[in-house]
Amino acid sequence: MDVGLLLVPLLLLVSGVIAYVGNVVGRRIGKRRLSLFGLRPRTTAQIITVLTGVVINLVTLGAVLTFSSDARVALFDLRETLSHLEKRADALRTQIRALEQGDIALLRAQEVGRRVFRGRPDLEAVRNWFFQFRQEAVEAVTAQGARPDASGTVLLPDPPGVNWDDVARLIHQRNREVVVQLVSTRNALVGTPVPAEVRILPNELVFKKGQLLREVDVSGGTREQLRDGLVQTAGFAGRAAAEGRVLAPPGTRIGGPPFIVIDGDSGRRVTEQIIGRPGTHRIRLVAFDDTYTVGPLIVAFQLIGEP
Numbered sequence: 001m002d003v004g005l006l007l008v009p010l011l012l013l014v015s016g017v018i019a020y021v022g023n024v025v026g027r028r029i030g031k032r033r034l035s036l037f038g039l040r041p042r043t044t045a046q047i048i049t050v051l052t053g054v055v056i057n058l059v060t061l062g063a064v065l066t067f068s069s070d071a072r073v074a075l076f077d078l079r080e081t082l083s084h085l086e087k088r089a090d091a092l093r094t095q096i097r098a099l100e101q102g103d104i105a106l107l108r109a110q111e112v113g114r115r116v117f118r119g120r121p122d123l124e125a126v127r128n129w130f131f132q133f134r135q136e137a138v139e140a141v142t143a144q145g146a147r148p149d150a151s152g153t154v155l156l157p158d159p160p161g162v163n164w165d166d167v168a169r170l171i172h173q174r175n176r177e178v179v180v181q182l183v184s185t186r187n188a189l190v191g192t193p194v195p196a197e198v199r200i201l202p203n204e205l206v207f208k209k210g211q212l213l214r215e216v217d218v219s220g221g222t223r224e225q226l227r228d229g230l231v232q233t234a235g236f237a238g239r240a241a242a243e244g245r246v247l248a249p250p251g252t253r254i255g256g257p258p259f260i261v262i263d264g265d266s267g268r269r270v271t272e273q274i275i276g277r278p279g280t281h282r283i284r285l286v287a288f289d290d291t292y293t294v295g296p297l298i299v300a301f302q303l304i305g306e307p
Contacts, residue, residue, distance in 0.1 A: 103190040105145035109253045112155070112196055113137030113182035116203055116294055117171055126172040127165065130180075134164065137182045137196070140251075145190035158185045158195035167198045177203045179247065179294045183254055199254070203294050206245045207287035213241045213299065214285045220278060226271045230283070234262050234299040237285045246295040259295030263288050266300040273303050 106112060115133050120126050138154045148154045157164060171180060181199040188194040207213070214237040218229065242258035249259045266288070274281045281303060288298035 103145065104187050105190045105192070106141060106184045106188045106194055107253060108184060108186045109255065110184045111181055111248070111251055111254055112141050112184055112194060114247075114250050114294070115180050116177065116292075117174075117180050118177045119175055120172070123169065123172050127168045130164070130168040130171060133180065134182070141188075141194045146188055146194045147191045149193045154193050155182070156193050156195045158197050162197075171200060174200065174202075179203045181247075181254070201247075201293055203292050205290060205292055206242070207291040207297060209287060209289050211287045212284060213237050213287065215304075216283050216285065217280045218274065218283050219280050220274075220276075223271060223275055226275060227267060230267050230270065230301060231262055233283075234267070234285055234301070235260060238262075238297050238299040242291075242295075242297045245293070246291065246297050247293060249296070258297065261296045261298045263298050263300040266302070270301040270303050 113133060113136060117126075117129065120129065134155060142154060146154055149156070157167075171178065179201045181201070182196045183199055185195045185197050214233075216233050216237075218226065220226075221229070238260040239257055242260060244258075246258040246260075248254060248256035270283060282305075284302040284304055286300050286302055288300040291297045
């Protein structure tokens with residue numbers, strides 16, 4: 001039974017009983033005009049009334065604690081819980097002071113390593129591949145200021161119970177092309193190790209070569225205006241098309257804008273084709289090449305009606 005369901009009505013009842021008994025005792029003592037320690041009868045009545053309430057409350061509390069294990073847990077474990085919360089608060093304050101005073105090597109949710117795994121039937125080969133991948137990530141975070149802990153480990157698997165060999169087995173079981181990411185799980189200060197989790201995503205074909213992303217109309221202007229307008233439009237169109245389908249650039253925070261690259265050659269070619277020509281021109285924005293989850297999406301330009 002929930003201890004709250006027992007204690008709440010019981011305490012309400014006890015409060016009423018205490019008030020009634022205290023009132024009765026106080027009135028009787030007041031009528032008898034008793035005196036303790038030479039005090040006035042009225043003061044004596046008040047003291048006895050208070051003591052009566054205290055005794056009744058103690059008896060009630062003792063009875064509840066005697067017959068309810070939930071009540072004992074609620075009462076005596078409360079101090080331990082508060083102590084635990086105070087320790088956690090102190091630890092958080094320490095971390096905040098460290099973050100305020102120290103330099104951050106890596107941000108939470110920042111990618112520290114990325115590789116495409118194309119599938120190997122041999123588990124030992126996968127282990128070797130994953131080990132080399134982790135070593136590259138260790139070199140990368142060390143270059144950014146991370147340092148090993150007392151055991152000499154720079155990259156800590158997170159959550160702590162994770163085993164790197166189990167991760168290698170999981171990659172092996174996928175038996176398909178996947179993107180493997182190592183991602184920091186908290187802000188890591190310079191001079192400290194980096195806790196990291198492993199993310200495994202299917203490396204799927206997102207856009208085929210030449211696939212249309214968007215069509216836009218472009219009017220005249222200077223060469224610089226045309227070029228800047230094309231680049232800006234391609235950036236907007238590429239991000240809109242790739243959002244949630246292409247990963248963010250390597251080394252950035254996961255969930256950020258997708259990895260987009262603008263094909264400068266086709267942009268310059270289209271600019272030269274329409275510069276000085278009056279009227280409005282229709283431009284196609286297309287995928288320059290096959291684009292997979294790992295990215296990047298390369299956005300190219302095509303002038304409709306031109307070879």
